Amino acid sequence: MPQSWETVALIPPGEGNPLFHADDDPQVRGWQRSLAMAIRDCRALLERLHLDPDSVGSVCEESEFPVVVPESFLRRIRPGDPADPLLLQVLPQAKESARFPGDLRDPVGDLDSRAAPGLLQKYRGRVLLMAHGSCAVHCRYCFRRHYPYAEEPRSPDAWTPAVEAIAADREIHEVILSGGDPLLLSDRRLTDLVQRLEGIPHLRRLRIHSRLPIVLPDRVTTALLNLLTGTRLQGMMVVHANHARELVDDCAEALRRLVRGGIPVLNQAVLLRGVNDTVDALAELCEACVNLGVLPYYLHQLDRVQGAAHFEVPMDQGRALVEELRGRLPGYAVPRYVVEIPQAPSKFPL
Numbered sequence: 001m002p003q004s005w006e007t008v009a010l011i012p013p014g015e016g017n018p019l020f021h022a023d024d025d026p027q028v029r030g031w032q033r034s035l036a037m038a039i040r041d042c043r044a045l046l047e048r049l050h051l052d053p054d055s056v057g058s059v060c061e062e063s064e065f066p067v068v069v070p071e072s073f074l075r076r077i078r079p080g081d082p083a084d085p086l087l088l089q090v091l092p093q094a095k096e097s098a099r100f101p102g103d104l105r106d107p108v109g110d111l112d113s114r115a116a117p118g119l120l121q122k123y124r125g126r127v128l129l130m131a132h133g134s135c136a137v138h139c140r141y142c143f144r145r146h147y148p149y150a151e152e153p154r155s156p157d158a159w160t161p162a163v164e165a166i167a168a169d170r171e172i173h174e175v176i177l178s179g180g181d182p183l184l185l186s187d188r189r190l191t192d193l194v195q196r197l198e199g200i201p202h203l204r205r206l207r208i209h210s211r212l213p214i215v216l217p218d219r220v221t222t223a224l225l226n227l228l229t230g231t232r233l234q235g236m237m238v239v240h241a242n243h244a245r246e247l248v249d250d251c252a253e254a255l256r257r258l259v260r261g262g263i264p265v266l267n268q269a270v271l272l273r274g275v276n277d278t279v280d281a282l283a284e285l286c287e288a289c290v291n292l293g294v295l296p297y298y299l300h301q302l303d304r305v306q307g308a309a310h311f312e313v314p315m316d317q318g319r320a321l322v323e324e325l326r327g328r329l330p331g332y333a334v335p336r337y338v339v340e341i342p343q344a345p346s347k348f349p350l
Ligand SMILES: *Cc1c(COP(=O)(O)O)cnc(C)c1O
Pocket: 113, 120, 121, 122, 123, 126, 127, 128, 176, 346, 347
């Protein structure tokens, strides 16, 4: 029976989920169990946090982008606080159904940039490979919430056209594994993919864009570290945290494991109203990053995706915030404030 990525990712491991392989490694069983046990019900989420669904103006009925929150992230949300900056990132709001003239379903032009199934090339020298279509958390502001993941490759064989397209273009030096979240692939599938990429002589770097070290930190297993440090490609990890309170406990430990393992780790954040739209919140986020050896990379202006307008911070305010950050932090701790413009040759600096 054909299954979409989304459906497959929601099947718990051990119940025939084809993405997972039975594994003897307790670390692997650990993260797969954490994923299977993530909260996928809005009312359950509110109950756990002692919040009344009516008081927070939340819509709990089925949406096209259902709630997914792993336990580890949930533990970092303050119970009883409807304005918690971590909660706001994952809780559906009635405001999501608001529609505005400038809203787009594909605001960054991804659907025009497909070079092969699962492969996006927008910029010189690097390509983005959609290695896995789903995520361990559903961020309400996500610009990919409308992306037709179900059309992307579902099995290693289906990557062949993408791998061949990379092999045929000697100007490509870096592959970015993205999604969705590429670290939802099992280590075995990830290893298989990395080995195929390693075989392409002009490739030098392997970058992984993942939110899993933040929301499902037990994914950072020894086997994953060994894979990233054992390949001839220079590994690099770009994580995604928006608030300093995300970077604590098991998440901080996972980031330290990556950094001490020798993997350069960068953070990208999205500027979000109510979450990190003050200079204090941004400074704390950036300092929390560099204290762990993680360098702030990009601060993204929110893409105008349908259903996320309530998170938007005006660009002038964003520029002023970043200017203030420059007066408070070491240069290396200040992220580049950028917006994604279809057809531009890079992320566009603001
Ligand atoms: C953001 C993005 C990249 C990476 O851009 P960098 O500036 O190198 O981080 C690559 N490809 C696509 C399609 C992207 O959207």
